[in-house]
Amino acid sequence: MSPAAGGEQGGRSEYGRELRGYLWGYGLAILLTLLPFGLVKWAVLPEYGLYLAIGVCALVQVIVHFRFFLHIDPPRQNVDDLHLILFTGLLLFFMVAGTIWILTSLAERVSPSQGTFHASSLPETQR
């Protein structure tokens, strides 16, 4: 992989920057993978903290992938791409949060004794 010689004056530095970007992304993603797997494997946190740690690591890793692998860099990005990400995020929030909210609430109403949608809240024939 020799960088494109001639032509662009900054060809080499851009090559180096992009190579480093992928290496950074890979390194950070490995770290953010090892951390939650290790926490679950050796169960060092109480349950609530564990879920929180897994969620935070996932969110940060998704951002790392967007930044270093998909090259989404807000100040430099085409504004249409960013609008689409925001719009998709909004739709996902409405659909996912709305689905969970409505169906959990429904399960509670069907079976007041159950906090969540348990198999035991179904009629015997569906178990």
Place this chain on the structure above:
Amino acid sequence: MSAAAPLRYPGINLGSAHPETEEKSGELLFGFWVFLMSDAIIFGVLFATYAIMLHARAGGPGPQKLYDIKSAFMETLALLSSSFTYGMASVALKHGKRQRALIGWLFATLCLGGLFLRLEVGDFLSMFQQGAGPDRSGYLSAFFALVPLHGLHVTSGMIWMCALIGQIRRYGVDREVKLGLLRLGLFWHFLDIVWVVIFSFIYLGGLA
């Protein structure tokens, strides 16, 4: 090319070293980005379905019994590394002079994608052997709607990659091949992001 050059489209920008792609790349990659975002909605809604079906076990086995943390970890490493090797292929496409580096990195990506699928199919088979197929409970229906759909995406990405390698061999790295590689790159990195959410919320969340 200064560090602050604007990005015309998602993914690595080939820039002025590849003038033949400049004209079409903006609209093609934006269109593909629209497709990926709609695909993200499909996965998101399947995640929501999984979340509400998680306790609908119908007396069947649950995540603690069915998931294997070691296997999920190996799959994660394989897919993450394949995302990195595809990134190296993109760098070779943009800055490399020779085809061999590009084809080499694409082959590495194919092998890692194949390893991922091989491990994932192994997981599914072991679940079937325990009588935990999609017909066992609502929870397992939701699982088998979501996780194999991602595997199917990876499979189609690999078929696409084979087709592009064939085109490189036949026609060289021409404009169409470059634009195809840019789009496949977005697809491949997007699938890795979906997998991050799968391993975090389904595998680790289920085993925690």
